[in-house]
Every structure is written in structure tokens, then in C-alpha cells.
């Protein structure tokens with residue numbers, strides 16, 4: 001049996017397109033725990049909701065329900081019933097190669113970077129100005145096993161509901177925080193259950209949604 005690192009990370013990679021040189025400077029905003037652009041404005045999908053998600057064929061069908069539950073936490077939470085996420089298609093074809101292709105896609109990887117074995121998942125957001133236009137999520141099934149069962153916890157597996165809830169926060173533009181009760185803590189221990197957005201997350205999301 002292989003020892004796992006005590007801290008496992010749930011990561012965000014944010015890629016900004018070069019700002020249009022002609023764009024007008026905009027005033028700084030409070031972060032509300034959002035990623036901010038160089039002008040210190042929150043980066044989000046603005047009113048381009050719901051965010052359309054595609055589930056790549058690499059994702060096991062057993063995992064669909066956990067993804068749906070995490071989406072429901074957002075759709076019933078910050079937006080006063082406004083639909084935040086919508087699964088547009090599941091089992092979609094295409095290479096196992098997250099890239100800026102116009103589709104926000106969830107991927108499941110059985111291979112992972114050898115120097116990032118403590119990373120449970122990684123979400124990459126793409127934005128222009130202060131608007132996100134695509135986000136891709138990859139889940140590390142090489143270095144971790146996952147629990148999909150909403151009724152139990154498994155202390156040697158990562159709770160998939162909790163992980164996807166966190167990564168979807170990144171999709172919306174949220175960064176990490178140490179605030180009590182937040183789903184956006186940088187680490188998620190195996191067996192830890194964190195399946196609901198915290199009050200602080202709901203308040204942060206309301207700054208943009």
C-alpha cells in the first residue's frame with residue numbers, strides 16, 4: 001500500500017487572454033473571494049448563465065449522480081432559483097485533452113503529472129477582460145480513489161460530491177479561502193465530507209451571481 005500525502009490539493013489554474021489594448025480601464029472591486037484580473041475586477045461569467053457543462057466520456061457513469069448533486073447545490077443556492085449550471089451533454093467524444101475549445105468540459109484522468117500527485121483535481125478557467133468564457137475540470141483518478149455514495153463516507157477515498165462542489169466554485173471564478181465553513185478550502189482530506197456551500201460561499205457568489 002502506498003502512503004498518501006497528508007494534504008491533498010484541489011487546484012485552480014487561471015489563464016487570461018491578453019487584454020484588448022483598446023479596452024477602457026475599469027475600477028477595482030472587492031474580491032468577494034473571486035479571482036481578479038490585473039485591474040482588480042472580479043472575473044466571472046457575468047450574466048452568461050447557465051454555464052453549459054459537457055461531461056467527457058472518460059467520466060464513469062457511476063460518477064454522474066455526484067456531479068448532479070454538486071450542480072444542484074449551486075442551482076438551489078446563490079441565485080435565488082436561477083440556474084447556474086446546466087449539463088449540456090454527457091459521454092461526449094473527443095480527445096482526453098483539456099484545451100480552450102469553446103466547451104467547458106469535465107474530464108477523468110487515469111494518468112497525472114508525476115510532480116503533482118497530491119492534486120486531486122484541477123480546474124482551468126479562461127477569461128477575457130473580466131468575463132470567463134470557458135472552464136475545464138480534470139479529476140485525478142490515477143492518484144486517488146473516489147466515493148460516490150451520498151449515504152456513506154469512506155476514509156480511504158475522496159468524497160466526489162465535495163470535490164466537484166469545490167471545483168465548480170472555481171468554474172464560477174472563486175478562489176481559495178480559509179474562511180470557516182467554506183467549500184473553497186485548498187485541501188480536502190480523504191473521507192472528509194463537505195457537500196454544501198457555506199454561508200460565506202453563498203455571500204461571495206452573490207457579488208457576481
Ligand SMILES: [Zn+2]
Pocket residue numbers: 009010011012166170176185186
Ligand atoms: Zn481548489
